[in-house]
Amino acid sequence: MNIEYIAGIIKAVTIPVMALNSIPLLVWMERRGSAFIQNRHGPNRANIGPITLFGLLHPFADAIKCVFKEPFRPTKAHPIFYPLAPALVVVPALLTLAVVPLADHIFLMGAEIPMSVAELEYGIVYMFAVSSISVLGITLAGWASNNKFSLMGGLRSTAQMISYELSLGLSIFGALLVYGSLNPNEIARLQGETFFGVIPAWGVLMQPLGFLLFLIAAFAEANRNPFDLPEGESELVAGYHTEYGGMKFSMFMMGEYVAMVTLSALTVTLFFGGWQVPWVTTEALQATVGQPLRVLCQFLAFAGKTLFFCWLFIWVRWTLPRFRYDQLMRLGWKVILPLSIVNVFVTALVLLGLGWMKGTL
Amino acid sequence: MLFDYLSVVVLLVLGLANIFGMMVLPKLLRPHNPTAQKLVAYECGENPIGTSWLQYNVRFFVVALVFIIFDMEIVFMFPWAVVFKEVYATSGPLPLIEMAFFIAVLAVGLIYLWVEGLLDWIRTIR
Amino acid sequence: MLTTAIFYVLSFVCILAALMTVTLSNPVSCALSLILCLACLAGLYAQLAAGYVAVLQILIYAGAIMVLFLFVVMLLNLSDEEAAEGRYDVIRGLKGLICFAFLVDLYVLVEVSLGGRIYGCPAPGLGSLEAIGELLFTRYMVSFEVISLLLTAAVVGVVLITRKGPASALAAGRGGSS
Numbered sequence: 133m134n135i136e137y138i139a140g141i142i143k144a145v146t147i148p149v150m151a152l153n154s155i156p157l158l159v160w161m162e163r164r165g166s167a168f169i170q171n172r173h174g175p176n177r178a179n180i181g182p183i184t185l186f187g188l189l190h191p192f193a194d195a196i197k198c199v200f201k202e203p204f205r206p207t208k209a210h211p212i213f214y215p216l217a218p219a220l221v222v223v224p225a226l227l228t229l230a231v232v233p234l235a236d237h238i239f240l241m242g243a244e245i246p247m248s249v250a251e252l253e254y255g256i257v258y259m260f261a262v263s264s265i266s267v268l269g270i271t272l273a274g275w276a277s278n279n280k281f282s283l284m285g286g287l288r289s290t291a292q293m294i295s296y297e298l299s300l301g302l303s304i305f306g307a308l309l310v311y312g313s314l315n316p317n318e319i320a321r322l323q324g325e326t327f328f329g330v331i332p333a334w335g336v337l338m339q340p341l342g343f344l345l346f347l348i349a350a351f352a353e354a355n356r357n358p359f360d361l362p363e364g365e366s367e368l369v370a371g372y373h374t375e376y377g378g379m380k381f382s383m384f385m386m387g388e389y390v391a392m393v394t395l396s397a398l399t400v401t402l403f404f405g406g407w408q409v410p411w412v413t414t415e416a417l418q419a420t421v422g423q424p425l426r427v428l429c430q431f432l433a434f435a436g437k438t439l440f441f442c443w444l445f446i447w448v449r450w451t452l453p454r455f456r457y458d459q460l461m462r463l464g465w466k467v468i469l470p471l472s473i474v475n476v477f478v479t480a481l482v483l484l485g486l487g488w489m490k491g492t493l
Numbered sequence: 494m495l496f497d498y499l500s501v502v503v504l505l506v507l508g509l510a511n512i513f514g515m516m517v518l519p520k521l522l523r524p525h526n527p528t529a530q531k532l533v534a535y536e537c538g539e540n541p542i543g544t545s546w547l548q549y550n551v552r553f554f555v556v557a558l559v560f561i562i563f564d565m566e567i568v569f570m571f572p573w574a575v576v577f578k579e580v581y582a583t584s585g586p587l588p589l590i591e592m593a594f595f596i597a598v599l600a601v602g603l604i605y606l607w608v609e610g611l612l613d614w615i616r617t618i619r
Numbered sequence: 620m621l622t623t624a625i626f627y628v629l630s631f632v633c634i635l636a637a638l639m640t641v642t643l644s645n646p647v648s649c650a651l652s653l654i655l656c657l658a659c660l661a662g663l664y665a666q667l668a669a670g671y672v673a674v675l676q677i678l679i680y681a682g683a684i685m686v687l688f689l690f691v692v693m694l695l696n697l698s699d700e701e702a703a704e705g706r707y708d709v710i711r712g713l714k715g716l717i718c719f720a721f722l723v724d725l726y727v728l729v730e731v732s733l734g735g736r737i738y739g740c741p742a743p744g745l746g747s748l749e750a751i752g753e754l755l756f757t758r759y760m761v762s763f764e765v766i767s768l769l770l771t772a773a774v775v776g777v778v779l780i781t782r783k784g785p786a787s788a789l790a791a792g793r794g795g796s797s
Contacts, residue, residue: 144503148511199519207532208541213647215516223508230504250500254748257571257674264682268654271689275647279534280541283693291553294560294686301567308574314748374535378523379515458614461556465612469563470603473596476570480577480589487578498665498673502625551781557687558777562770564683568675569755569766576752588756591763598767602774609778 139245147234147249148226155389156191162446163187169450194382201378206278209375213276218380220269221387225394227262231255232397233317235407235430236414238423246317247407247427255316256308259398260301263353266387267293270372273384277375285371288361288457295464296352296359302472303345306479307335307402316398320406324413332410335403341475343403345468350395352464355388357449361457396441400434407434555611566599626666633659641714646692650685657681671748 164187167174178189205214230249237244252258267290274286311319325333336343352359363371373384400406407430409417418426455463534541573592580588606612636656640649657680664673755763 140500202524206534219512226508230501254674261674261678287553291556298563305574312578461614554690557690561683562773572748572752575748595767598771602771
């Protein structure tokens with residue numbers, strides 16, 4: 133058997149497992165972080181004997197609870213689509229992770245192996261395409277529950293997600309123009325240089341407006357506060373997952389958290405150098421510490437940056453109040469969308485000007 | 494190339510297996526004693542009246558329509574963004590002008606929607 | 620060997636999903652079968668080294684257009700009984716006949732015009748994004764610009780259907796929900 137195939141299977145198993153295992157950590161971060169922000173203690177009682185691990189056991193207790201909860205399907209809910217909807221949310225969320233590079237390519241037994249499940253030439257488009265499928269899951273969840281709150285929540289969520297998908301797509305074009313590639317690993321590699329030898333040439337410095345627009349759209353796309361209207365509990369009970377309980381509900385939660393991780397990873401890859409360790413290129417790092425340690429360093433850099441953005445999602449959630457629905461739509465269509473288009477043009481003109489200067493000088 | 498797509502298929506299969514594991518296998522562990530009251534759709538404790546497959550506001554439909562139109566625009570911009578630098582080296586600012594025209598025409602569409610008030614969420618339908 | 624097996628699996632699921640799309644009675648089931656069909660088509664495109672087309676198939680058809688389909692189906696609000704009432708056997712038969720005619724057409728097309736010949740692999744870099752971009756900005760420049768006009772015409776269409784009038788039966792008599 134070919135080494136590439138073996139590595140491919142190992143990656144296809146470990147990367148989703150890593151993503152799924154980050155969920156308890158994120159849940160813990162969310163609870164303890166919110167407690168920290170609101171000057172509370174947060175959950176800290178779940179224990180195995182004297183071991184509480186600062187409340188880290190709570191997500192595991194939740195998982196056990198979800199497994200043992202009685203499943204139910206409301207009499208009026210659709211028999212097939214009601215259980216199908218959570219699956220349509222989780223599977224695309226896992227699939228989007230396939231193209232996120234965790235480190236630069238490794239060389240193993242004469243083969244060059246990318247450190248993502250699949251290195252696609254159109255990785256960024258692929259991420260958008262697959263994540264657009266999970267919108268269908270949410271629409272379907274709202275419809276199949278046959279509950280008025282669910283329908284409203286599903287509709288709101290769908291309209292919000294498709295509106296902000298546009299903004300999300302358009303806001304990255306400035307960065308794509310600069311990199312001239314859609315391959316995430318290529319994009320991360322292009323950010324390895326430095327400006328004036330001191331500042332890492334990360335996308336955020338070249339595309340500050342693009343980054344800001346992308347981040348806002350990402351918050352809305354993940355249905356997170358301040359854009360969590362689909363599940364605005366004061367008006368819609370729980371939005372599209374009102375009728376879901378136990379494992380099915382936890383699958384929606386998993387979809388949401390994995391989407392959060394994916395969007396953080398995408399932000400890091402596009403605007404914060406991906407797996408780049410600041411000031412050190414892959415070659416220099418590999419020459420100093422050897423390949424295994426190089427991969428570890430790059431992975432830790434990537435994971436650290438991604439976790440920071442996950443924390444940002446949580447931080448914002450517990451800091452800002454919720455938008456009103458008309459404000460949300462106005463922001464998406466009348467502010468972010470036109471600004472993204474302007475950003476693309478300004479970037480293209482600057483690139484043109486730079487090229488012209490290089491050509492004449 | 495094809496191998497990469499195969500990896501995606503492997504991931505898809507694993508995802509489906511994961512779903513199967515989460516939804517079907519724990520059935521052996523879960524209690525199952527549904528009652529009629531338990532299975533009523535939640536409506537704040539009242540018995541729901543009628544179906545909830547209601548007709549809803551048409552503006553959600555409008556958002557979906559406009560979304561598709563601008564999604565198309567994005568699709569055509571991806572190849573442009575990737576080749577922009579290379580084509581610039583050979584054929585000057587032509588791609589920028591082309592794309593400027595392309596987006597300008599669509600921007601007219603956006604402005605039309607704006608003027609017509611379809612981008613306002615609170616509105617009366619004319 | 621593996622690719623052939625994948626091709627057959629994808630084709631089989633694709634055809635099955637397409638059949639389900641035209642035969643199932645619940646419109647939402649039809650829409651979801653269509654999504655499965657489109658996803659399998661995307662897989663077939665990926666096998667044909669047209670990766671960008673494959674991704675677009677998912678992005679535009681399975682993602683964007685199917686959301687619209689689901690919205691329409693939900694807006695029309697057909698219950699299963701109503702949907703079943705609207706289906707006459709004559710129309711069903713006619714549909715079957717048309718499908719069969721297309722099938723024969725396809726067979727003739729493949730067997731007669733291609734004559735069972737198998738064409739070689741596409742040149743490397745054929746379906747790549749660079750190739751598409753180059754063509755879009757040189758050879759198909761005019762068509763590319765016409766697309767923008769077409770999309771703008773669609774925008775005008777959106778404005779028209781939301782206006783009160785014969786075209787907006789959808790808007791009339793609807794509750795002021797959310």
